[in-house]
Amino acid sequence: MSRRLVDVPALVARAREGDPRSVARLISLVEDDSPALREVMAGLAPHTGNALVVGITGAPGVGKSTSTSALVGALRRAGHRVGVLAIDPSSPFSGGALLGDRVRMGDHALDRDVYIRSMATRGHLGGLAWATPQAIRVLDAAGFDVVLVETVGVGQSEVDVAALADTTLVLLAPGMGDGIQAAKAGILEIGDVYVVNKADREGATSLRRDLRNALAMSERPEGAWKPPILLTSATTGEGVAEVVQAIERHRAWLEESGELVRRRTRRAREEVEAIALTALRERWTGRHERSELDAQAERVASGESDPYSAADALLASYAHEDG
Amino acid sequence: MSRRLVDVPALVARAREGDPRSVARLISLVEDDSPALREVMAGLAPHTGNALVVGITGAPGVGKSTSTSALVGALRRAGHRVGVLAIDPSSPFSGGALLGDRVRMGDHALDRDVYIRSMATRGHLGGLAWATPQAIRVLDAAGFDVVLVETVGVGQSEVDVAALADTTLVLLAPGMGDGIQAAKAGILEIGDVYVVNKADREGATSLRRDLRNALAMSERPEGAWKPPILLTSATTGEGVAEVVQAIERHRAWLEESGELVRRRTRRAREEVEAIALTALRERWTGRHERSELDAQAERVASGESDPYSAADALLASYAHEDG
Known part of the structure; x- marks a missing residue:
C-alpha cells in the first residue's frame, strides 16, 4: 500500500483561510496520531497563541450542551470566531457527524465562523491529555479566537478540562447539588466563571448564595481573580451575554496579571x-x-x-x- | 551537620552472616531513599536471586496475619529461612516495632532464621512499587530463601503484590465473599496457590467448589501451572504444611518452565x-x-x-x- 502524502503547508494555509474541511482534516491527523503529526504541529505553531481556550464543565443535567450552543451565539454576536471541541470520554466515536452535533450545529451550520467537532477519548492513554491540546492548536491557528472545550463532567475529566483551559467555566443548576456537594467535587478550585443555569427554577438564587459563601471561604491572594457567579437560562438565552462579558473580563485580567503566560507555559x-x-x-x-x-x-x-x-x-x- | 557515613560493604557482610540489626539498617536505608541507596543496591546485587518471593493477599478478615505466622512456622519446619515484609498501605509507620509485629514476632522472636518487618507505603509515590522490591533484595541477599510479602488487601495493592512476587498466594475464607465476588476482585488472574482458611467453618467446601468452577472457566495454555485450592485452619495449623508443599511445587514448576526468569526479568x-x-x-x-x-x-x-x-x-x- 502506498501511503497518501499529506501536503501539510497547503492544508494549514487553507484552514487559515477558513476552509472547514481543512480544519477537519487537520484535527483527524492529530486524532489518528498520524505520521504527519509532527509536521502539522510545526506548521501550526507560528500561528498559535491568539485563541482564548474556555473550558466548560459541569455535572450531567445542568444544561451543558444548551449552554454551549447559547454561548456560541452570544460570542458570535460579540464578534468572535468560535471553535468548539465536545469531548466525550465515554464514547469511541469521533468526528463531526454525531447526532448531538448535528442538532446543535443546526443553529450555526451556515456560519463559517463557527466550527464544532466531537472528540472521543475513550481508550486514549491519558484521556484528554493527548489529542485535545493539539486539536486546540489547530483551531487556534485556523483563526478561531475563542475555543470552547466542553466535556461530559465525569470524575477526573472536570479537572482535566481546567488543566488545559485559559478560562474555566463551571456550570451548575438548582437541584443538581448544593454548595457543599460542589466543594466535594473540587469545582471550587477550578472555576474562573461560575454559571447557575436554569435560573428560572426554584433554588437558583439559594444555590448562588451557597456557592458564594463556599467561594468566600477560600483564601485568595491580593490581586487575584474573583470568580463571578452569573445566572442564566440557556434555553431562553437570558444572561448569556453577561457570561461572554465575564469571559472577556477574565481574558483581560489574565493578560494584565501575566497569568495567561504562566498558565500556558505550565501547560506546555x-x-x-x-x-x-x-x-x-x-x-x-x-x-x-x-x-x-x-x-x-x-x-x-x-x-x-x-x-x-x-x-x-x-x-x-x-x-x-x-x- | 556532618553526615554519618555508612560502611555499606560491612553492613552487607554482617547481614549475610545473619545479623538482624544489619538487615534492619539496610531496609531503613532503602526506605529512606538514602544517598547510600545506590551503593547498597550495587553491593547486594551479586547475592540476590536465591529467594522465592511469595506474595500473600486476601481481603481483611480472612485471617491473613494468622496465616502468615502459621506459614512462617511451617516453612521453618521444612528447613527454610524466612523473611517477612508486612506492607501496610494505610499506615505512615514503618519499622519492626509495631504492635502487630510484636505479637506475631512472639512465636519467632528467638529464631535468627526469621526476620519480620513492617513497611508503610502511605504517601509513597507508586505505593508498593518503590521501596518494597529493594527491601526484598535486602532479605534475599541476607540469605532468607523465602520472602513472604503480605499486604492488607485493599484495592490495587492485591495486584501490586502479585506483580512483585514469584508465587502469589490468595487467601479466602467462608462468609467473606463467594466465587463470583472473587472473580470481580481480579483474584482469579493473580493466584498461583489458593488457600481457603477457616476450613472448619460452614461454607468452606462450597467456597472451594465455587472457586474451582470459576478457575476452570479461564483458559490456560498447555503446560501452564494449575493453581491448587487448599483448605487450612491457620489457628490450629491444619493444612499449613500442605501450603508449604504447594509453594515448593510451584517453585519447581517456575524453574523448569523458565517462568521464574521471565517473571523476574519482567519485574526488573x-x-x-x-x-x-x-x-x-x-x-x-x-x-x-x-x-x-x-x-x-x-x-x-x-x-x-x-x-x-x-x-x-x-x-x-x-x-x-x-x-
Missing part, C-alpha cells in the same frame, strides 16, 4: 515532558528487537546488576546513541 | 524503566534553576516551537550533556 511544560517521556519509553521498549531495556532487565534479574546501575546504563546508552 | 524491566524515567524527570525539572524543560515550555507557549519539536530538543539536550 507538562505536554512537552509527557511527549518526551513517551518517546523515550517507546525507544526503550524497542518493539521489534531486544532492546537495551530488555538487556538491562536481564542483568538485574540474574544479579549481575542492580536496578539503579541498570537505569544509569540505560540512560547512558541513550546519550551515546544521540550525542 | 519495569523497575529499571521507572527508575530511569524518574531520574530524567528530576533532571528536567531542575529544582533550583530554570531548566531546559522550562525553556522549551516557554518556546511552545509563545508559538516559537511546537510540543514535538520541543520534546526532541529536550531529549537532544540531555544526550549532549551526557554524550
Whole structure:
C-alpha cells in the first residue's frame, strides 16, 4: 500500500483561510496520531497563541450542551470566531457527524465562523491529555479566537478540562447539588466563571448564595481573580451575554496579571515532558528487537546488576546513541 | 551537620552472616531513599536471586496475619529461612516495632532464621512499587530463601503484590465473599496457590467448589501451572504444611518452565524503566534553576516551537550533556 502524502503547508494555509474541511482534516491527523503529526504541529505553531481556550464543565443535567450552543451565539454576536471541541470520554466515536452535533450545529451550520467537532477519548492513554491540546492548536491557528472545550463532567475529566483551559467555566443548576456537594467535587478550585443555569427554577438564587459563601471561604491572594457567579437560562438565552462579558473580563485580567503566560507555559511544560517521556519509553521498549531495556532487565534479574546501575546504563546508552 | 557515613560493604557482610540489626539498617536505608541507596543496591546485587518471593493477599478478615505466622512456622519446619515484609498501605509507620509485629514476632522472636518487618507505603509515590522490591533484595541477599510479602488487601495493592512476587498466594475464607465476588476482585488472574482458611467453618467446601468452577472457566495454555485450592485452619495449623508443599511445587514448576526468569526479568524491566524515567524527570525539572524543560515550555507557549519539536530538543539536550 502506498501511503497518501499529506501536503501539510497547503492544508494549514487553507484552514487559515477558513476552509472547514481543512480544519477537519487537520484535527483527524492529530486524532489518528498520524505520521504527519509532527509536521502539522510545526506548521501550526507560528500561528498559535491568539485563541482564548474556555473550558466548560459541569455535572450531567445542568444544561451543558444548551449552554454551549447559547454561548456560541452570544460570542458570535460579540464578534468572535468560535471553535468548539465536545469531548466525550465515554464514547469511541469521533468526528463531526454525531447526532448531538448535528442538532446543535443546526443553529450555526451556515456560519463559517463557527466550527464544532466531537472528540472521543475513550481508550486514549491519558484521556484528554493527548489529542485535545493539539486539536486546540489547530483551531487556534485556523483563526478561531475563542475555543470552547466542553466535556461530559465525569470524575477526573472536570479537572482535566481546567488543566488545559485559559478560562474555566463551571456550570451548575438548582437541584443538581448544593454548595457543599460542589466543594466535594473540587469545582471550587477550578472555576474562573461560575454559571447557575436554569435560573428560572426554584433554588437558583439559594444555590448562588451557597456557592458564594463556599467561594468566600477560600483564601485568595491580593490581586487575584474573583470568580463571578452569573445566572442564566440557556434555553431562553437570558444572561448569556453577561457570561461572554465575564469571559472577556477574565481574558483581560489574565493578560494584565501575566497569568495567561504562566498558565500556558505550565501547560506546555507538562505536554512537552509527557511527549518526551513517551518517546523515550517507546525507544526503550524497542518493539521489534531486544532492546537495551530488555538487556538491562536481564542483568538485574540474574544479579549481575542492580536496578539503579541498570537505569544509569540505560540512560547512558541513550546519550551515546544521540550525542 | 556532618553526615554519618555508612560502611555499606560491612553492613552487607554482617547481614549475610545473619545479623538482624544489619538487615534492619539496610531496609531503613532503602526506605529512606538514602544517598547510600545506590551503593547498597550495587553491593547486594551479586547475592540476590536465591529467594522465592511469595506474595500473600486476601481481603481483611480472612485471617491473613494468622496465616502468615502459621506459614512462617511451617516453612521453618521444612528447613527454610524466612523473611517477612508486612506492607501496610494505610499506615505512615514503618519499622519492626509495631504492635502487630510484636505479637506475631512472639512465636519467632528467638529464631535468627526469621526476620519480620513492617513497611508503610502511605504517601509513597507508586505505593508498593518503590521501596518494597529493594527491601526484598535486602532479605534475599541476607540469605532468607523465602520472602513472604503480605499486604492488607485493599484495592490495587492485591495486584501490586502479585506483580512483585514469584508465587502469589490468595487467601479466602467462608462468609467473606463467594466465587463470583472473587472473580470481580481480579483474584482469579493473580493466584498461583489458593488457600481457603477457616476450613472448619460452614461454607468452606462450597467456597472451594465455587472457586474451582470459576478457575476452570479461564483458559490456560498447555503446560501452564494449575493453581491448587487448599483448605487450612491457620489457628490450629491444619493444612499449613500442605501450603508449604504447594509453594515448593510451584517453585519447581517456575524453574523448569523458565517462568521464574521471565517473571523476574519482567519485574526488573519495569523497575529499571521507572527508575530511569524518574531520574530524567528530576533532571528536567531542575529544582533550583530554570531548566531546559522550562525553556522549551516557554518556546511552545509563545508559538516559537511546537510540543514535538520541543520534546526532541529536550531529549537532544540531555544526550549532549551526557554524550
